Amino acid sequence: ATPMALLVATDRGARLGIFLLGHRALEAAHAVDVVVLDKTGTVTDGRMAVVDATTSVEVSPLDVARWAGAVEARADHPLATALVALARATTGELPPVEGAVTRAGLGARGRVDGEVVTVGSARLLAAEGVAVPADIAACTAAWERDGHTTVLVGRGDAAVGAFALADGVAPGAADAVAALHALGVRTVLLTGDHEAAARRVADVVGVDEVIAGVTPDEKAAVIDRLRDDGCSVAMVGDGVNDAPALARADLGLAVGSGTDVAIGAADMVLLRDRLDVVPAALGLARATRRTIR
Ligand code: ADP
Ligand code: MG
Numbered sequence: 133a134t135p136m137a138l139l140v141a142t143d144r145g146a147r148l149g150i151f152l153l154g155h156r157a158l159e160a161a162h163a164v165d166v167v168v169l170d171k172t173g174t175v176t177d178g179r180m181a182v183v184d185a186t187t188s189v190e191v192s193p194l195d196v197a198r199w200a201g202a203v204e205a206r207a208d209h210p211l212a213t214a215l216v217a218l219a220r221a222t223t224g225e226l227p228p229v230e231g232a233v234t235r236a237g238l239g240a241r242g243r244v245d246g247e248v249v250t251v252g253s254a255r256l257l258a259a260e261g262v263a264v265p266a267d268i269a270a271c272t273a274a275w276e277r278d279g280h281t282t283v284l285v286g287r288g289d290a291a292v293g294a295f296a297l298a299d300g301v302a303p304g305a306a307d308a309v310a311a312l313h314a315l316g317v318r319t320v321l322l323t324g325d326h327e328a329a330a331r332r333v334a335d336v337v338g339v340d341e342v343i344a345g346v347t348p349d350e351k352a353a354v355i356d357r358l359r360d361d362g363c364s365v366a367m368v369g370d371g372v373n374d375a376p377a378l379a380r381a382d383l384g385l386a387v388g389s390g391t392d393v394a395i396g397a398a399d400m401v402l403l404r405d406r407l408d409v410v411p412a413a414l415g416l417a418r419a420t421r422r423t424i425r
Pocket of ligand 2: 173369371374
């Protein structure tokens with residue numbers, strides 16, 4: 133684009149609530165025919181709340197909340213925020229953690245009260261060699277059938293509890309998806325969460341396709357696959373777990389309230405956290421392209 137056209141587009145974008153991070157954004161956006169949407173914090177509002185909990189008989193539920201909150205204290209994820217809030221509300225001060233690590237798209241780990249605590253998905257616990265007792269597994273399976281997101285809490289080599297969490301669909305999400313379809317764009321919901329939770333959201337907002345249970349690297353591989361098929365792909369995401377996919381898409385759009393890592397990997401930032409800006413952004417790019425030709 134010419135500098136003038138770019139300047140005009142940047143100004144129009146800002147008024148729509150889009151911040152353009154470079155000229156690549158407009159070049160790429162006019163041709164987009166598939167929009168891939170992250171679920172948690174992008175299509176949902178990211179205000180996760182704990183809706184149910186279970187703990188094994190040998191531990192105190194308050195301790196499970198403390199351990200989970202402590203390990204999550206530095207994680208930048210809606211699930212972590214909810215678990216930290218629960219721990220603070222029920223137990224006050226969080227205990228100190230040694231060697232805390234966050235694993236994007238999986239959970240977090242660290243030593244609390246003399247034991248390693250693992251907080252995250254079934255996939256994380258399996259990878260870390262933490263066994264899940266049958267009663268806890270039955271509980272999380274039932275929650276997942278209800279479309280809730282689940283988080284397991286392991287202490288040492290066994291799970292001692294689990295939480296069910298839920299969030300709402302973001303304002304304007306269904307309208308945004310309908311507007312994308314009206315532009316002739318295919319939509320895909322892409323998430324590290326499990327299939328039933330993804331379906332619940334997909335049904336509300338009306339996306340064409342669901343790909344669930346994927347790691348951050350697998351999210352990026354989905355983008356690569358779509359591009360190999362000849363699609364021009366926009367990815368919309370908010371989290372550290374979305375950064376590889378945002379970087380690999382033809383056009384990466386980060387939710388403004390999202391993590392710095394996501395914004396750093398994106399070409400555009402959605403300033404108002406509203407998805408209806410996505411079809412507006414594609415429309416803007418198409419219009420700008422017409423004026424410069
Ligand atoms: P999404 O793709 O919907 O944004 P993520 O890839 O961030 O979801 O997470 C996928 C799954 O990994 C979550 O549903 C949860 O089970 C687990 N997980 C990710 N981050 C955390 C965390 N900080 N604490 C606990 N569990 C987590
Ligand atoms: Mg997310």
